[in-house]
Amino acid sequence: MENFALLFHGFQVVFTLQNIGACLLGAFLGLIVGAMPGIGSLAGVALLLPLTYKFNPTTAIVLLGALYYSNMYGGAFSAILLNIPGDSPAVMTALDGYPMATVKKRPGQALFTANLASCIGGTIGMIILAFLGPALADAGLHFGPAEMTILLLVAMTSIGWLVGSNPTNGVVLTLLGILVASIGMDLQSGSPRFNFGNVYLLGGVKFIPFVIGTVGFAQVMKLMDEKDDKAKESGITERLTIRGSLLSLHDVKRILPPAIRSGILGTFVGVLPGAGATTGAFLGYAVQRAFKNEEPLGTGAMQGIAACEAANNAAAAGAFAPLLALGIPGSGTGAVLLGGLMMWGLNPGPLLFQNEPDFAWGLIASLFIANIFALMIALGVIPMLLKILAVPVKVLIPIITVVCIVGSYSDTYSFYGVIIMLISGVCGYLFEKSGYSTAPMLLSFVLAPLLEDNMRKAFVISGGSTSKVFFNSAISTVLTIVFCVLILTPVIRAILKKTGILKGKKTK
Amino acid sequence: MKKFAAIVLAALVAVALFANGTTEEASSGFTPEKDVSWVCTSKPGGGSDIFTTQIKDAMKANGITNANIVTDYITDGSGEVGRLQVSTTNKAKADYTLLTFNSGDLMPMVKNTDNRVENFRPLAIMAVDKQLLFIGEQSKYSSWQEVMDALKNGQKIVIAGSKGDDIETYNKLIAELGVAESQLSYIANDATSGAITSLLGGHVDLCMSKPAAASQYVEAGKMKPVLALSNNRFSSELLKDAPTLSEFGYNNVEVPVWRGVTAPKAMSDSAYAYWAECLKKASETAEFKAYLSKNGLEPMYLFGAEAEAYMLDYQKTYLASIGK
Numbered sequence: 111m112e113n114f115a116l117l118f119h120g121f122q123v124v125f126t127l128q129n130i131g132a133c134l135l136g137a138f139l140g141l142i143v144g145a146m147p148g149i150g151s152l153a154g155v156a157l158l159l160p161l162t163y164k165f166n167p168t169t170a171i172v173l174l175g176a177l178y179y180s181n182m183y184g185g186a187f188s189a190i191l192l193n194i195p196g197d198s199p200a201v202m203t204a205l206d207g208y209p210m211a212t213v214k215k216r217p218g219q220a221l222f223t224a225n226l227a228s229c230i231g232g233t234i235g236m237i238i239l240a241f242l243g244p245a246l247a248d249a250g251l252h253f254g255p256a257e258m259t260i261l262l263l264v265a266m267t268s269i270g271w272l273v274g275s276n277p278t279n280g281v282v283l284t285l286l287g288i289l290v291a292s293i294g295m296d297l298q299s300g301s302p303r304f305n306f307g308n309v310y311l312l313g314g315v316k317f318i319p320f321v322i323g324t325v326g327f328a329q330v331m332k333l334m335d336e337k338d339d340k341a342k343e344s345g346i347t348e349r350l351t352i353r354g355s356l357l358s359l360h361d362v363k364r365i366l367p368p369a370i371r372s373g374i375l376g377t378f379v380g381v382l383p384g385a386g387a388t389t390g391a392f393l394g395y396a397v398q399r400a401f402k403n404e405e406p407l408g409t410g411a412m413q414g415i416a417a418c419e420a421a422n423n424a425a426a427a428g429a430f431a432p433l434l435a436l437g438i439p440g441s442g443t444g445a446v447l448l449g450g451l452m453m454w455g456l457n458p459g460p461l462l463f464q465n466e467p468d469f470a471w472g473l474i475a476s477l478f479i480a481n482i483f484a485l486m487i488a489l490g491v492i493p494m495l496l497k498i499l500a501v502p503v504k505v506l507i508p509i510i511t512v513v514c515i516v517g518s519y520s521d522t523y524s525f526y527g528v529i530i531m532l533i534s535g536v537c538g539y540l541f542e543k544s545g546y547s548t549a550p551m552l553l554s555f556v557l558a559p560l561l562e563d564n565m566r567k568a569f570v571i572s573g574g575s576t577s578k579v580f581f582n583s584a585i586s587t588v589l590t591i592v593f594c595v596l597i598l599t600p601v602i603r604a605i606l607k608k609t610g611i612l613k614g615k616k617t618k
Numbered sequence: 619m620k621k622f623a624a625i626v627l628a629a630l631v632a633v634a635l636f637a638n639g640t641t642e643e644a645s646s647g648f649t650p651e652k653d654v655s656w657v658c659t660s661k662p663g664g665g666s667d668i669f670t671t672q673i674k675d676a677m678k679a680n681g682i683t684n685a686n687i688v689t690d691y692i693t694d695g696s697g698e699v700g701r702l703q704v705s706t707t708n709k710a711k712a713d714y715t716l717l718t719f720n721s722g723d724l725m726p727m728v729k730n731t732d733n734r735v736e737n738f739r740p741l742a743i744m745a746v747d748k749q750l751l752f753i754g755e756q757s758k759y760s761s762w763q764e765v766m767d768a769l770k771n772g773q774k775i776v777i778a779g780s781k782g783d784d785i786e787t788y789n790k791l792i793a794e795l796g797v798a799e800s801q802l803s804y805i806a807n808d809a810t811s812g813a814i815t816s817l818l819g820g821h822v823d824l825c826m827s828k829p830a831a832a833s834q835y836v837e838a839g840k841m842k843p844v845l846a847l848s849n850n851r852f853s854s855e856l857l858k859d860a861p862t863l864s865e866f867g868y869n870n871v872e873v874p875v876w877r878g879v880t881a882p883k884a885m886s887d888s889a890y891a892y893w894a895e896c897l898k899k900a901s902e903t904a905e906f907k908a909y910l911s912k913n914g915l916e917p918m919y920l921f922g923a924e925a926e927a928y929m930l931d932y933q934k935t936y937l938a939s940i941g942k
Contacts, residue, residue: 156662159662160662251818253819254819255816295696297781300806309695311695312696312730313694313697313698313699383819436815436818437834438814438818439811445809446661449664452668459838460838523692524694
């Protein structure tokens with residue numbers, strides 16, 4: 111009840127013309143920044159931060175919080191319409207979003223699904239944040255390197271069903287993803303790895319240009335390859351209105367359960383140290399796999415879009431719990447916001463809620479408002495965005511190429527990103543052309559460094575003992591059991607089917 | 619009309635030149651006439667960026683220079699690309715290029731590349747930070763004495779810290795204590811916040827941190843300093859109870875974490891004198907002093923040749939410690 115009163119007070123703080131204006135501006139800029147591949151919330155917040163130095167801290171955080179939050183909405187746009195995930199959490203959105211927009215010719219509904227799920231997931235995340243924030247942050251602390259290692263192993267199992275019909279090809283690309291991710295500096299020893307004397311490679315291969323190339327630029331090459339444009343364009347134009355994009359009651363009923371589930375799951379993942387929205391989206395999608403889906407995931411399933419979009423928005427909200435309650439940033443963007451708090455003269459840390467209630471609760475209240483603003487703006491621009499799909503391929507190709515180049519350049523403001531994008535684009539195209547799906551490579555590229563870092567820390571702490579990592583605490587024991595069940599179930603099922611104990615079709 | 623425009627233009631140019639001549643305070647025969655690029659090799663919002671912005675603001679607010687200074691973030695190759703670029707900047711641009719350069723930049727640079735302090739013209743060292751070891755609420759030990767007793771009994775202890783300077787401090791600590799890496803182990807995090815998270819969660823026994831990152835947690839009673847990795851005890855109220863290593867019969871371990879500014883090797887003498895003077899004046903401003911106290915940094919003012927000698931000596935000691 112006390113939290114309710116404090117949240118109400120937070121709304122009172124935010125309801126000034128200045129703060130509402132900042133929130134609206136933040137939501138608007140966040141959508142733009144999110145929709146532009148390569149810029150993302152980290153760069154968006156970092157670029158805007160210097161402008162807020164002279165602001166009052168509450169207005170400044172309302173602006174940046176709204177920007178960070180609504181950025182998660184924008185990330186889905188380019189993923190669904192152009193198959194270019196602008197930010198790492200949107201990789202999973204593209205898996206179903208793009209097929210739904212192009213193959214199923216329901217682009218409007220795909221965007222609507224993404225935005226509605228984002229709103230539901232985000233609202234759940236904020237409610238949990240408002241009422242359980244500090245407790246949740248404390249719970250997150252129980253996830254040490256050992257627990258994170260097993261959680262990431264669980265997330266890695268989702269690669270298993272991303273490999274598609276050809277598991278060997280999938281494994282090859284998964285390993286390639288891990289290999290590429292290991293280029294750069296070894297964090298534990300500070301020694302260079304696989305940089306071949308190149309000073310640029312010391313910093314590793316950056317994710318944004320890598321993903322823009324592998325997915326986006328490969329797409330451009332594929333479009334150039336396809337001589338016949340007609341197949342893509344026909345049938346879409348008649349649905350390019352807001353009315354044609356609305357979801358039916360049946361659709362809403364379908365997306366509600368995954369959105370609510372992912373909303374709760376995503377919030378908890380967002381709280382974990384260093385996990386962030388990307389792991390949230392991956393796990394949300396992985397969990398959705400376990401539930402019944404009307405259409406198979408990966409072929410343009412609404413539930414797939416809803417599951418990962420709700421999870422990543424919820425995780426973005428959840429990430430504020432350790433930031434506000436303990437002063438611990440859950441992501442790169444969180445770290446920049448933390449830098450901002452210090453610039454504005456506040457001391458982030460365990461005393462922030464006590465010392466600066468206006469600020470902390472004002473921020474939480476502003477997230478609720480930003481959520482509504484972002485949804486309204488996003489729904490308003492859908493008809494305009496849909497026009498992208500009506501653009502003829504010959505015009506679209508140069509546009510996407512420019513988007514790819516600008517996006518990969520703006521990640522580090524250098525041509526290194528552009529070169530990475532071009533190389534990974536050519537490789538991605540060749541892989542897809544030869545029947546290798548690149549999704550497992552992207553997944554392993556994102557998760558492997560996190561897994562490596564946590565696993566090595568866990569082994570240093572345990573003194574090399576495996577049992578102290580996998581059975582370190584109740585949390586790690588439970589996660590280890592979940593992990594074993596996940597990897598052993600298909601094997602046992604196959605054996606049982608082979609021996610005739612379990613009836614059904616024999617697996618391969 | 620044309621005549622009138624020409625007169626107005628000439629008047630404007632004259633006023634601009636006059637203004638330039640009167641407010642320029644640092645005198646060395648060099649006056650910046652172009653935009654200045656101040657290279658920062660870490661991301662916006664980080665410690666280096668805040669340091670850079672504070673100096674820029676202090677210079678602007680106090681009219682120390684009229685130059686338009688633009689921060690350029692060159693973060694490729696973990697910052698090595700930016701450092702290499704500045705070290706090789708040619709004559710035409712050298713007078714208009716500055717680089718924020720810290721001990722945490724020097725270490726990976728000399729360890730992983732052939733770039734050396736000799737390839738720059740160090741301008742200033744303006745602040746220094748030192749570390750402490752902290753215990754958390756859930757730690758098994760309550761003082762450094764207990765930690766040492768546990769080490770003597772052969773127990774394993776884990777310290778969490780950040781990368782760069784913290785790893786160097788840890789290496790010096792185990793060398794001084796004469797314990798094996800496997801007994802007093804270290805896990806490196808991308809940032810100190812990661813180390814604090816591990817300590818608060820009870821996953822490690824000790825955490826290495828600088829005062830600024832830890833003070834809120836000490837105030838809230840979640841962390842307690844047990845050892846000052848410095849030649850003297852810290853003076854602040856929160857940290858003064860932490861003993862130094864010499865109080866336990868060992869030599870003190872201190873690796874000063876400094877923040878400084880360098881210029882390209884090709885910078886002219888007059889520009890070098892000008893910028894060293896500007897930085898010196900900036901260090902004397904109230905804005906800069908407020909920045910130091912807010913971030914728990916200690917003043918350490920070395921300019922020009924003094925800064926160069928210090929950085930070279932630091933590099934020599936570090937290279938010897940890693941056997942290079």
